[in-house]
Amino acid sequence: MENEKRIVLTGFMGVGKSSVARHLAYLLRCEQVDLDDYIVEQEKQEIACILKTVGEAQFRRIETENLRKLLQANNVPILSLGGGTWTIAENRRIIKKHDFTSVWLESNFEHCWQNIKFSKKERPLAKNKLQARCLFDEREKFYCLADWHFIIKPGFTSFDTAKLIAEEVFCKI
Ligand code: S3P
Numbered sequence: 132m133e134n135e136k137r138i139v140l141t142g143f144m145g146v147g148k149s150s151v152a153r154h155l156a157y158l159l160r161c162e163q164v165d166l167d168d169y170i171v172e173q174e175k176q177e178i179a180c181i182l183k184t185v186g187e188a189q190f191r192r193i194e195t196e197n198l199r200k201l202l203q204a205n206n207v208p209i210l211s212l213g214g215g216t217w218t219i220a221e222n223r224r225i226i227k228k229h230d231f232t233s234v235w236l237e238s239n240f241e242h243c244w245q246n247i248k249f250s251k252k253e254r255p256l257a258k259n260k261l262q263a264r265c266l267f268d269e270r271e272k273f274y275c276l277a278d279w280h281f282i283i284k285p286g287f288t289s290f291d292t293a294k295l296i297a298e299e300v301f302c303k304i
Contacts, residue, residue, distance in 0.1 A: 136301060137208045139226050141217035142232055142236035143267055144254050145246030148288045151236060152211035154293030159303060164208035166216060170197045172277045178213070179253035187256065195221055202229045214266075215256070218273040234296060235277035242283065 140148040140155075156163035166257050167178050174181060174193060182190045194216060201207070202225060204229060210231070216222050217233065240263075247257050257263035279300055283292060297303045 136232055137230060138210070138232045138296075138300060139217070139233050140209070140211045140235050140236060141274060142214065143238070143240075143243045143270065143274070144214040144257055144263070145243035145250065145281060146214075146236045146238045147246070147292070148236055149256075150289035151292050151296070152209050154290045155296055156209050158293055159209070159301060160295045161208045163211065164201065164205065164207045165211045166194070166198060166201065167213050169201050170194060173197055173200070177253070179255050182255045191215070191219060192300040195219060195225070196220055199225055202226075214270075217277065218270050223276065232279065232300065233277035234279045234281060234300065235274045236283055236292065237274065237280055238283040240264055242285075243267065 140152050142148055149167075152163045152165065170181070170193065171177055173195075176184075178190075181193060185193075194213065198216065202208075212222075217226075217235075223233075244260055244263055247254055248265060256266060279296075281292060281295060294304060
């Protein structure tokens with residue numbers, strides 16, 4: 132990719148960060164990494180299993196360690212984060228230190244919840260609608276800190292969103 136810009140995609144669970152990242156990588160002909168996938172590979176354990184075994188606080192430490200390791204070792208231009216990654220100040224600091232532009236994929240709660248409910252991915256921090264709703268409300272103030280905000284409108288596909296990011300953030304297509 133000619134463009135030097137590197138981005139992280141953040142946003143609530145179920146908003147479509149990983150799919151948008153894949154489409155964006157296709158459009159820009161570059162690599163992308165999903166932080167959850169990287170953690171699974173490094174820790175040799177599923178995210179849900181780590182969360183259930185060691186609890187959220189320890190999972191966050193593992194997540195931060197892996198984020199640091201990934202960004203030190205890899206020049207990846209597109210990184211999709213887990214829904215909670217960006218809410219941790221240290222993670223935002225690491226991401227900024229590596230000159231990433233942050234992009235918040237913003238959507239309404241119902242849209243995220245429908246995707247969470249029907250997804251194959253197990254999400255122990257969103258076991259029911261009330262728990263997910265509380266997290267959704269708590270996290271908005273952190274997602275707001277991202278450099279770019281893209282609202283996922285009803286009927287918008289992940290590909291549509293990726294195209295918009297390619298046009299507006301990367302000035303491509
Ligand atoms: C989490 C989101 C998940 C995963 C873990 C914790 C969160 O990723 O990292 O279950 O705290 O929001 P997705 O956002 O891809 O579901």
